[in-house]
Amino acid sequence: MEEDKTPVLEVRNVNVARSNALVIEDANFTIQWGDYVGIVGPNGGGKTTLLLAILGIIPRQRGDIRLFGEDIDSFSHWERVAYVPQGAIKFDPHFPITARELVALGRVNQGNIGRKLKREDWEAVDEALDFMGISDIANKRIGQLSGGQKQRVFVAKALVRKPEIIFLDEPVTGVDASTQEKFYKKLSNLNTEKDITILIVSHDLTAVFCRMSKVMCVNREVNISEITDDLEPNEVLRKAYGEHFHFVFHKHKCEVVFEND
Amino acid sequence: MTDSALFDILGLLGYQFFQYALLGGVIVALACAWVGLFLILRKEAMVGDGIAHTAFGGIALGLFLNINPLLTALLISTLAVLGISYMRRKGLAQSDSAIAVMLTLGFSTGLIIISIAGGFNVELFSYLFGSILTIDQGDLLIVSILGIFTILFLGVFYKELLSITFDEEDSRLMGIPVRPLSIAFNLLVAITIVLSIKVIGIILVVALLVLPGLSALQLNLSFKGTTLAAIGFGILSMISGISLSAIYNVATSGVIVFTSAGFFLFTAIYKRLG
Secondary structure, X not given: OHHHHOOOEEEEEEEEEEOOEEEEXXXXXXXXXXXXXXXXXXXXXXXXXXXXXXOOOOOOOEEEEEEOOEEOOOOOOHHHEEEXXXXXXXXXXXXXXXXXXXXXXXXXXXXXXXXXXXXXXXXHHHHHHHHOOOHHHOOOEHHHOOHHHHHHXXXXXXXXXXXXXXXXXXXXXXXXXXXXXXXXXXXXHHHHHOOXXXXXXXXXXXXXXXXXXXXXXXXXXEEEEEOOOOOOHHHHHHHHHOOOOOOOOOHHHHHHHHHOO | OOHHHHHXXXXXXXXXXXXXHHHHHHHHHHHHHHHHHXXXXXXXXXXXXXXXXXXXXHHHHHHHHOOOHHHHHHHHHHHHHHXXXXXXXXXXXXXXXXXXXXXXXXXXXXXXXXXHHOOOOHHHHHHHHOOHHHOOHHHHHHHHHHHHHHHHHHHHOHHHHHHHHHOHHHHHHOOOOHHHHHHHHHHHHHHHHHHHHHHHOOOOHHHHHHHHHHHHHOOOOOHHHHHHHHHHHHHHHHHHHHHHHHHHOOXXXXXXXXXXXXXXXXXXHHHHHO
């Protein structure tokens, strides 16, 4: 396939400023098909800003961003891209919408404006609910769901588009460790079974180093490394978190994680 | 309800003025409840109130120039909507302040016109507080056209409006024209308010917009269920309000607000108990 040769995402010499302060400086990286990238870095380091710039939601000062080989400024195939924003689940809990209705909103796009959703749309909705393991709560109001269930609903909403790349911004804050673990496992399945490229902002460094294929450290500068057995996590992480940062990481932790799968 | 009251309603149904009132009222109730639910969820209920008060200027203008005041009210309300969204977009004022500016400007326009004309008294009063039982064929035609337009618009762009109400940023990413739809929706609010003026008047119109949706929200239904319930509450309170006011000969708009508020109270109690 021609697509296999073109990187999914290319970022070249990108600067992004917010309120006149430079937040991302000279970012350069390439994301290949099937990558599962953990984006880490201190709070305020620019992780969300970087994502928003890639998605064209906020402007950049300079540089080139190409999605599927196409310049982001003229990119129009947003149905190939999904984004689960930070705090997606912190919406008005009284909003009258069921999980199924919310996931169906993922099928609304510029191609079907003013038209009813078709049967195939609803089939995709039910498939996404099923994949995320939330078919049983499909007709519950979103406000009645637990934090972990809400997250899965929002990921289902992103998936229902059948995207080729998905961006998630800290989707697992405020839920317990075992829910988080299940969530990362679902994402791994997405990555391997559905061949979806994933970029996820996460503070769970263990999950990043055990499950993902690349780690991107963001603290004004952006550094990306392939996660291999030889990679020393602290060497990479100190670029973002500072010299005194120490992350206790043992490969055997991952084995425990996978035993639970 | 007593036998004589029931008899009164059956009797009233034979009169054309009452048929017009019911027909006009139901169209208005449907449009208001549906638009109003979106307004509540967008947390813009006061946009409705602001635009309604601005329409006062338009009504005075129409009476002064001797053209149908509903048409001039539509013009002024449209300008108010565009003014509010312009001020918001350019960062000139926050939503509530922008509403305050347009509300007072519109109302002052009305005051100045009235003072120049030397007053319109009774007629103006009917626009302030509604007079659905005096609705004529011309008004009913305007109400029907605007009402059906509103209902069709909501029917066609239902899922897009829900999408931008729920998550504006994601909608933008999906290529949904968020800004044009938001402006179109606010114009729809202006239209809905204008078509409600004859029924309930500009002072109380916000009740028709907000109360049915609020009642429906108490029931914890799906979005579709909530929409249908809001429309149901709107129509029920309209029909019962018009009938009660005709039988007991009291101000229609006041009774409609009371029946709507009655449904709200009822659903709120149901929610506490349920």
